[in-house]
Amino acid sequence: MEANDRNIKNEIHEKLSDEVLRGALGRFAEAYPVARAKAYENVEDIDALREQVRRMKAGAVADIDKLADRFEAEAVKRGARVFRAKDGAALKKYLLDLCREKGVNRIVKSKSMAAEEIHLNRDLEADGLQVKETDLGEWIISLAGQKPSHMVMPAIHLNRQQIAGYFSQELKQEIPTDIPFMVEAARTRLRQEFLQADMGISGANFGIAENGAIGLVTNEGNARLVTTLPRIHVVIIGYEKLIPTIKDAAPILRTLPRNATGQLMTSYMSMVAGVTPIMVRKNGKWVEEDKELHIILFDNGRLNAARDDKFKQIYQCVRCASCLNVCPVYTLVGGHVYGHIYAGGIGAILTAFLNSMGDFEKFNELCIGCRKCVEICPGKIDIPGLIEELRARAVKEHGLPFAVSTVFENVISNRRVFHTFLRLASIGQKPFQTGRLIRHLPLFMAGMTKDRSLPAIAAEPLRDRIPKITAQVTKPVKRVAFFCGCNIDFVFPETGESVYKVLQDLNMEVVFPDEQSCCGKPVLGMGDRETGRKIAKQNIAAFEAAAPDVIVAACPTCAETWHQTYGELFTDDPAWKKRAEKIAHKVREFTSFVAGCYRQAGRLKQVDGPTAVTYHDSCHIKRGLGIYREPRELLAAASAYQLVEMKDCDKCCGMAGAFGIKYAELSMPILKQKITNIIDSGAAVVAVACPACMMQIQGGLDKQAPHIKIKHVADILAEKV
Structure with missing residues (x-):
């Protein structure tokens, strides 16, 4: 096993044994779908709304250069200074030069994944600047010396006892585990930072080319304090956040909170456009001065993605992180397993463009291709498809490991050799x-x-x-x-x-x-x-x-x-x-x-039989092919069976081809939950339409519930032929 495999395996084992993390992620994964569904219950056509986001963002990336030019011109017209940073080094140089020129000593920051992406705080602090995160989650993980484990909820992996410990250490007093008390303690501690800061650094949820404004969607008031109190405000915004008009913010505002946290709208929605006068104290007197606004338009690989016919699709991301919230692997191990700043399937793709293909290759296999993320993504990004494209490009550049390529080229691609090998394996397996x-x-x-x-x-x-x-x-x-x-x-x-x-x-x-x-x-x-x-x-x-x-x-x-x-x-x-x-x-x-043929022949009449059967939707049949009604119609028409639905019927069983073997430690917890749901349904038989799922679920039932049988839908239909 290569060193990278060993490292990620060690990280996986560590996270799987972290009961605090598993508990926090498990509770969130259970609650999130319910909260999201409730948030969308008054939206008549969710798919039409998602399509609106997709079209708008796809149109923006198609015209990204003109969009950026207009955004810059409008922002400058309103008093902002705009700098286009090619990479992290250019961004840091601009920012450090600005701090030296303006005599900046203290900086407060609101949440910015772009700043995390290039480890900005580390370099600012190395230059002698005092930098404070003011987003509660970001402040917590900065105290813990960790990086975010989620794009929206960076400290989701910690519990109140751990957080109280970090607070006690920072505030040098015993902090109880009472959440309102901890929030008030954080507010009191950070308020003085806002008042003393020379500079505020923020990210942006979107930038509007029509008027040079940025939008901030937050649940804490810290972002407004960061952008208004210090005499200098610096915005770090990636090209992917640019949209044409203020009207185009509407579909983002309708989907982002609902998908991110299950809210109709976040607590704060702020627009920042141009400079405003502020009062500053000079020579013992308060005088009015224009606040400085610097906007750093950040590339760092984003424009390469924009000009790639396949990967310009990532511009459709609104950074809601809902793909993480429904990912079977992420909800087991959290974000730190993914190695870089961005986690999950979308994180793998962003890492390839914003960091390196080498980092992508370390953890790209953690995407099991279940497509749950595609089903929920506001921008309809084909995350598994893009990951497969990146894998193909990596293989084209430097090939597969020798043993794997030998098997692929000489066994699987040669039908006779492959089938001879399987026949021999059927003999060799007999002792076991x-x-x-x-x-x-x-x-x-x-x-x-x-x-x-x-x-x-x-x-x-x-x-x-x-x-x-x-x-x-x-x-x-x-x-x-x-x-x-x-x-x-x-x-x-x-x-x-x-x-x-x-x-x-x-x-x-x-x-x-x-x-x-x-x-x-x-x-x-x-x-x-x-x-x-x-x-x-x-x-x-x-x-x-x-x-x-x-x-x-x-x-x-x-x-x-x-x-x-x-x-x-x-x-x-x-x-x-x-x-x-x-x-x-x-x-x-x-x-x-077959359902189509039966329907035409009048053979799809529901008949309740004596045996309860539940149905597992495979990822490829439901989300790949869009087929979910027809298998149920066939089961309902099978005279010996009565269909009962299990909880999370379309949640992945954890097989995912080679993933189920190579990452058995991840595959098994996913499978165990599926078996629990099957048992809880009370069914005597579980039906599937996918032989790979049949392999996985059959193996789990044999260990946990051997009294429950598994059958392919074809086997059930054949019983009455």
Whole structure:
């Protein structure tokens, strides 16, 4: 294992054993969706509001240079001085020179992630300046000597006992754990800082090109004091915060508080435009002077992102951090695991552009691709997709580790070698196999089966069973080619048989192109697009030769890969792109396809049976393909079952391909919560439409609730065929 892997593993283990952090994040993760839903209950069309944010921000980045020019001109017209800082070094030099020129000794700051991004306080203090954070959360973590663990709530990982300890040490008196008392103590202590400060430094939630104003959305009054009391106000604002007009602030103000903290509006909404007169004491007399306003327009990699066709999408971020609030990994370990200032999936992308690709590569695998962040993001940013793009660029630049690339290039991309390897593995697993499961592994592999059993590879894969299960269908209504994927072929061949039964019962001719192989998602997910293209070409050619009317996949990950990835793999090869898009157009996910057929045949009538069944939405089927109603309709129509919903039915099970094995210590807590929700539903059966989820949940049930069975929707439908 490489040093980076060891370091992040150590950090993960430390955070997983931190009961305070786990408790704080767990409570917040539980409360947040309820608070957000309540905040949006009077918004008629949330998606339309999100689309408004997306369009406005996408339009802004498309015209970013003109927008910046206009913002600067309007700000200067109103008395501000604007400096464009290319990077952190330029920003710090400007600021330090300004402090020396103006005789600044004391600085107060309100919250600014851009300042955190370049460790600004450290350099200011090294130059002899006294710098005080005045945002309560930022002040707390500065006392703790830590960095933020969340973009909106920087001290979310601490509890009141820890905070009282930091306060007691700073204030040199015993501070009780009473929250109102601590807030009042902080207010009293910091008030003198505002009055004595020569300079106030703030960030900005947005900058308006129309009038050169900045907007600050806060829950504490400190930002107003920072921007008004000191004689010099310095604003640090990234290019991504620029918007065209004051009207464009409206969708941000409607989404940012709701998504960030579940509020309709924050306590304070401030606009700062131009300079204002202030009273200063000179030679024993109070005199009126114009306050100085300096605006630093900060690049530090932001303009590179703006000019990148794919990554200009990050300008749609409003910094609400809602993506962190729903991330299964973040809500387990918090933000410090991510190494740099920005945490979570969006943090990985920002780190790549604002810090370095090297730092991105250290923790990019912590994104499990569940797409919960995409579902909730006000700007509709495809965070997992952008992370995969960065992985692909990293692989293109310096390749994969030798062992991984050898397996990808010589095994997975070669169907015969890959399938021979799986057949041999089915023999080699026998000493550890109990029935269809592997419950215990020896030595250093023991941890893999500590909290879940692993699926055994089938002795006879689906492809060997095809001649026995293929029925002669007279006058078929459709010719269907079945893309089974690796899991159904070699782990759950019985589910493949169920698919055949259901489709043949619908009077369809089902064919199995023998040259089909893995869809390529494991390879593509790690950024190896060259091998991914080889695999895609094999599959495209195999299914073209079958000449089907429809291609059915009972694995939503495979269906999504065909639909959303194959065409993109050949952007530089028009001929293959055309072939990929033409064949992908025929691909259908099993449950949605069958539900359509049943509906047409009048077979979707709800019938309550004696057996309670609950349904787990896989990430790829619900948020990747947008399919969630159809599996439930099929289950409700299954005469032997009665559908009951579990809590958090669409929350990730923690599998996420290789993540579930490499980061088992993270995968297992996510799985345990899923198993708890299944048990609490009271169901005797849990249904899934994804074989990867079936592997994960089956393993967890075997350890925690062996009385509950797991079945693919196809298996349930096949029972009455």
